[in-house]
Amino acid sequence: MWIAGAGMTRFGRRDENLPDLMAEAALLAMEDAGIDQPDALMVAAMNPEEFTGAGNYGSLIATRLGLSHVPAVRVETATSSGVAAVYAAFAAIAAGLHRAVLVVGGEKMTHVPTPRVSDIIGRSIDPHEKSYGATMPALAGLITRAAMHRRGLTLKEFSQVAVKNHANGARNPFAHFQEEVTLDAVMASRLVADPLRLFHCCPISDGGAALLLTADRRAVRIAGIGQGADTIAIRYRTDLTTFRATQAAAEVAYRMAGFGAERVEVAEIHDAFTPFELISLEDTGLVPPGKAGRATLDGETAIGGRLPVNPSGGLKARGHPLAATGISQIVELCWQLRGRAEGRQVEARVGLAQSIGGLATNNWVTLLEARR
Amino acid sequence: MVELLAASRCPRCRRLVVPPASLCPDHPVRMEAAGVAPLGEVVSFTTLHSPPEGFRAPLHLALIELQGGARLFCHGTATEGVKIGSHVSVEAVDSVFYFSHMGVADRARLFWRRAGARGERIASIGKSVVKGVWNRRSRGDQ
Numbered sequence: 001m002w003i004a005g006a007g008m009t010r011f012g013r014r015d016e017n018l019p020d021l022m023a024e025a026a027l028l029a030m031e032d033a034g035i036d037q038p039d040a041l042m043v044a045a046m047n048p049e050e051f052t053g054a055g056n057y058g059s060l061i062a063t064r065l066g067l068s069h070v071p072a073v074r075v076e077t078a079t080s081s082g083v084a085a086v087y088a089a090f091a092a093i094a095a096g097l098h099r100a101v102l103v104v105g106g107e108k109m110t111h112v113p114t115p116r117v118s119d120i121i122g123r124s125i126d127p128h129e130k131s132y133g134a135t136m137p138a139l140a141g142l143i144t145r146a147a148m149h150r151r152g153l154t155l156k157e158f159s160q161v162a163v164k165n166h167a168n169g170a171r172n173p174f175a176h177f178q179e180e181v182t183l184d185a186v187m188a189s190r191l192v193a194d195p196l197r198l199f200h201c202c203p204i205s206d207g208g209a210a211l212l213l214t215a216d217r218r219a220v221r222i223a224g225i226g227q228g229a230d231t232i233a234i235r236y237r238t239d240l241t242t243f244r245a246t247q248a249a250a251e252v253a254y255r256m257a258g259f260g261a262e263r264v265e266v267a268e269i270h271d272a273f274t275p276f277e278l279i280s281l282e283d284t285g286l287v288p289p290g291k292a293g294r295a296t297l298d299g300e301t302a303i304g305g306r307l308p309v310n311p312s313g314g315l316k317a318r319g320h321p322l323a324a325t326g327i328s329q330i331v332e333l334c335w336q337l338r339g340r341a342e343g344r345q346v347e348a349r350v351g352l353a354q355s356i357g358g359l360a361t362n363n364w365v366t367l368l369e370a371r372r
Numbered sequence: 373m374v375e376l377l378a379a380s381r382c383p384r385c386r387r388l389v390v391p392p393a394s395l396c397p398d399h400p401v402r403m404e405a406a407g408v409a410p411l412g413e414v415v416s417f418t419t420l421h422s423p424p425e426g427f428r429a430p431l432h433l434a435l436i437e438l439q440g441g442a443r444l445f446c447h448g449t450a451t452e453g454v455k456i457g458s459h460v461s462v463e464a465v466d467s468v469f470y471f472s473h474m475g476v477a478d479r480a481r482l483f484w485r486r487a488g489a490r491g492e493r494i495a496s497i498g499k500s501v502v503k504g505v506w507n508r509r510s511r512g513d514q
Binding site: 115118119122128129132133134135137138141142143145146149150190191192193194195196231233234235236237240 | 389390391415416417418420421425426427442445446447451468
């Protein structure tokens with residue numbers, strides 16, 4: 001399975017509507033691939049009905065792209081919807097149903113007031129827990145406090161993740177935030193969900209991202225892709241400080257690829273809340289248990305470190321237009337593996353992307369490998 | 373003496389969940405009715421400073437592990453002095469769970485709101501005393 005083309009919009013506050021953002025990304029991916037007639041279209045959007053008022057998104061985007069004759073399917077797994085669409089394309093090509101499939105995802109959120117955005121994102125929380133006022137930051141706050149207590153995670157460690165990812169975002173022209181932040185500013189930002197502060201949380205962003213997958217040999221292949229699942233209710237979990245869904249997804253992806261974490265040289269990790277980057281690095285086996293915080297403080301995960309993590313800036317700085325995010329992680333890895341990540345280029349042949357759906361209910365791990 | 377919270381138990385894996393559910397989250401089998409004592413430990417807690425519409429800031433939320441392993445989501449009136457592992461009691465007021473690391477005034481307010489008939493009020497006051505003793509003991513443990 002090969003990636004023929006990759007493209008994305010700049011993330012951030014955008015004036016364009018969602019179909020236009022998705023079209024911008026899709027056209028870039030098709031141009032990059034040299035293919036403008038895919039056999040099928042996989043569209044990812046988490047909740048365009050509530051954010052934009054429009055539905056039937058597969059057909060809407062196909063028509064907007066001038067591909068109204070191409071069969072289109074909309075795919076959704078909450079905040080990891082983008083990778084779910086990649087998986088659907090991967091499966092269709094692997095099954096021999098199609099040879100070239102266009103995957104495009106996006107979200108348009110910044111035109112909606114923040115409390116309403118939180119409410120819409122909160123639809124992916126267990127309804128009983130949501131009835132207590134639980135929001136994504138609230139659940140992440142619970143997880144962070146538990147991780148500090150049980151795993152010795154420190155405020156400084158998960159604040160440094162924000163510092164690193166903002167520094168990377170400052171080198172990425174596609175990032176929502178292109179300014180560096182200091183550790184002091186992160187640690188002094190206002191409390192959102194104790195112990196999480198504003199600068200530990202990703203922003204609300206608009207954007208689109210797209211990939212063209214093909215059965216024909218190209219520069220980068222998808223070596224493995226895996227999905228993992230966990231309970232939607234946090235109260236049903238016995239361990240708050242690791243994500244079973246990531247661990248299961250990583251196991252499947254490594255098995256499919258035929259190699260393990262030791263070959264990964266760059267990673268894009270779902271840092272919707274900065275402690276999640278540290279938890280996820282350990283869940284994917286990229287860093288030994290309990291070591292991710294220290295590795296971050298020591299600069300091991302910075303660009304130029306042993307294992308650059310989120311050279312794009314991650315969700316924290318690149319931004320998080322929900323269904324675009326998982327695809328944009330793979331776009332970034334593609335560019336990194338093809339030597340086209342100007343300003344933030346790392347040396348790597350194998351990359352790992354990890355995406356979290358909901359509060360880690362539906363996670364994905366994807367492994368990319370550059371052709372020898 | 374202590375009123376049990378309604379729960380359900382999976383006949384296959386013995387997992388307890390609160391509030392009751394028809395099917396086990398891990399097995400597609402019908403769960404059996406069960407009750408659990410409203411006493412447990414704090415797994416984690418947080419305070420939301422910009423809670424969603426319909427809630428007043430600051431909103432205190434906690435995840436409590438009850439005796440028997442069931443975990444439940446709770447509101448609290450404060451998290452001052454609460455730690456992970458703190459012993460707390462839990463009660464349902466209008467089907468909403470509150471963990472009680474509460475002051476006397478808060479507890480009384482909740483009981484008076486809940487207890488309608490005079491007999492129930494007396495029972496509630498009795499329970500309040502029991503919980504007060506329990507809480508003092510918990511705080512003494514730390």
